[in-house]
Amino acid sequence: MAQLFVASTFFGAMSLAAAIDSGRFGPAEQRRILLVSNNATAPEVVPPLDAAPGFAALRPRFDEVISWNDLLWPFHPSTWHPREQEWPLLNRLLRRHWSLVEDEPLHLVVESIQVPPARAFAEIFDDATITVYSDGLMSYGPTRESPPRDIATRIDQVLYLDLVSGLEPLLLSEYDIARATIATEAFRAVVTEVTKAVDGVADRTELAGQPMLIGQYLAALDIVTAAEEDELHARMLRGVAAQGSRTVLFKPHPSSTTRTSSALRATAERLGVDLVMLDDPVPVEVWYEALRPSLVVGAFSTGLSTASCYYDIPIATVGTELLLERITPYQNSNRIPITLADATMPRLAEDGTVHPPRIPADRVQEELLPLLVAVSYCMQNSAYPHLRDEATAYLAGNLNDSTRRYFKKRRLTALRLPGATASKRRYPTWLAAGARRLRGGS
Numbered sequence: 001m002a003q004l005f006v007a008s009t010f011f012g013a014m015s016l017a018a019a020i021d022s023g024r025f026g027p028a029e030q031r032r033i034l035l036v037s038n039n040a041t042a043p044e045v046v047p048p049l050d051a052a053p054g055f056a057a058l059r060p061r062f063d064e065v066i067s068w069n070d071l072l073w074p075f076h077p078s079t080w081h082p083r084e085q086e087w088p089l090l091n092r093l094l095r096r097h098w099s100l101v102e103d104e105p106l107h108l109v110v111e112s113i114q115v116p117p118a119r120a121f122a123e124i125f126d127d128a129t130i131t132v133y134s135d136g137l138m139s140y141g142p143t144r145e146s147p148p149r150d151i152a153t154r155i156d157q158v159l160y161l162d163l164v165s166g167l168e169p170l171l172l173s174e175y176d177i178a179r180a181t182i183a184t185e186a187f188r189a190v191v192t193e194v195t196k197a198v199d200g201v202a203d204r205t206e207l208a209g210q211p212m213l214i215g216q217y218l219a220a221l222d223i224v225t226a227a228e229e230d231e232l233h234a235r236m237l238r239g240v241a242a243q244g245s246r247t248v249l250f251k252p253h254p255s256s257t258t259r260t261s262s263a264l265r266a267t268a269e270r271l272g273v274d275l276v277m278l279d280d281p282v283p284v285e286v287w288y289e290a291l292r293p294s295l296v297v298g299a300f301s302t303g304l305s306t307a308s309c310y311y312d313i314p315i316a317t318v319g320t321e322l323l324l325e326r327i328t329p330y331q332n333s334n335r336i337p338i339t340l341a342d343a344t345m346p347r348l349a350e351d352g353t354v355h356p357p358r359i360p361a362d363r364v365q366e367e368l369l370p371l372l373v374a375v376s377y378c379m380q381n382s383a384y385p386h387l388r389d390e391a392t393a394y395l396a397g398n399l400n401d402s403t404r405r406y407f408k409k410r411r412l413t414a415l416r417l418p419g420a421t422a423s424k425r426r427y428p429t430w431l432a433a434g435a436r437r438l439r440g441g442s
Contacts, residue, residue: 004107022183166365285311336372336379342405374407378415
């Protein structure tokens with residue numbers, strides 16, 4: 001059986017490498033192809049994954065590395081979707097192009113199954129077994145758009161990194177699909193390999209032990225304005241500066257603009273802080289491995305979880321209250337990562353104080369799981385009707401000043417759940433006038 005792995009990020013490729021090393025895809029006798037998809041808005045100006053520093057450490061696990069963008073051009077991987085009548089033709093053409101035997105069984109390993117390119121491959125290779133691997137904290141939330149049953153029945157498992165101890169992903173649970181973890185030790189070992197393969201990273205020992213800020217890509221997603229995003233990063237910097245740090249590392253988001261870095265540099269100058277930009281196109285985990293920061297601060301990045309779970313580095317969040325208020329629509333998949341960050345991670349104030357998590361680690365089953373069930377049901381109620389009773393029970397017994405931030409009154413009202421806005425029954429004008437005449441009114 002040939003195995004076709006699809007990756008769009010370095011983090012995803014490292015997860016796949018760790019899963020292979022853990023034995024999740026069987027012995028190495030199968031032909032393994034890594035299909036690299038550059039999903040950047042303008043892929044022409046963003047270096048592809050297989051050209052990134054350190055990728056050479058991952059390459060030996062695959063027999064071939066192929067660019068999906070090169071074959072698909074001028075179409076974009078995130079938007080191209082074949083018509084149904086084209087699926088059989090594309091199946092034959094792609095198999096021949098990649099030297100896959102026409103009737104040979106195929107194992108397809110993809111990220112977000114609900115959108116292209118993963119959805120397109122699942123439709124084209126309609127006889128393939130499918131494994132879905134998670135894209136970080138989003139996997140703990142509901143499936144954004146449940147795949148049709150003819151695809152879902154071919155999914156054998158969901159692979160995920162254990163980023164929240166004691167919690168399993170909700171992703172694709174509506175189809176009762178098995179889930180399995182990617183071994184923590186294997187992931188750490190892969191990061192170590194990549195770190196050694198990146199030139200110059202290990203030499204920056206003078207930066208070891210300094211606090212690190214993780215930039216987020218929020219304004220482009222219309223979660224906040226550009227000015228608010230800059231202020232969010234500034235709040236992070238003011239918080240660590242208030243703790244006495246005079247050197248601070250900043251890892252910008254790979255898709256961020258120069259505006260983000262320029263604004264934060266200006267804040268650093270005012271605070272008398274030496275801001276060191278870590279803008280090499282490598283995953284943040286490489287810097288954890290090489291520099292072991294004293295503190296990692298972000299908004300809701302998966303990088304916060306990997307710092308805490310895999311490297312035992314202290315973490316803190318900033319701005320989750322604002323993000324919970326602003327994120328729209330309610331079904332936005334980023335809602336679950338924001339909720340997890342707000343509920344389970346320490347919070348950094350601008351005076352340098354670190355407040356403890358709202359839900360401690362030993363209360364995952366008692367407090368965090370019911371909260372996520374309720375939020376997930378409100379996000380995708382039609383796909384998870386079996387969660388309604390649990391969501392109703394949680395809202396009836398736990399909706400208060402500290403938990404209301406996770407829910408919107410309009411959403412609760414639309415779903416007729418506890419906490420909904422009380423509304424007066426409205427009648428059509430003509431019906432109300434008729435009722436007055438019957439009562440003898442004017």
